[in-house]
Amino acid sequence: MTDENNGAEQARAAAAAAAKYEKWKENGVLLRAFFYIAGTHLFAGFVWLLFVLGEHAEK
Secondary structure (H helix, E strand, C coil): HHHHHHHHHHHHHHHHHHHHHHHHHHHHHHHHHHHHHHHHHHHHHHHHHHHHHCCCCCC
16 A cells, blocks of 8 residues: 555656646746747837938938
């Protein structure tokens, strides 16, 4: 019985560790997507600013 209980505890611990690792990976993907989207918007805003400033520049 002890071996069965020990095996069940190890299986639960392994499942909990796997779930924690998957959650960590999911958070990493969300964080990376946020930075990529925010960075793209910042770059697009900078390019837009260049066009606006170029349009109003004295030529």
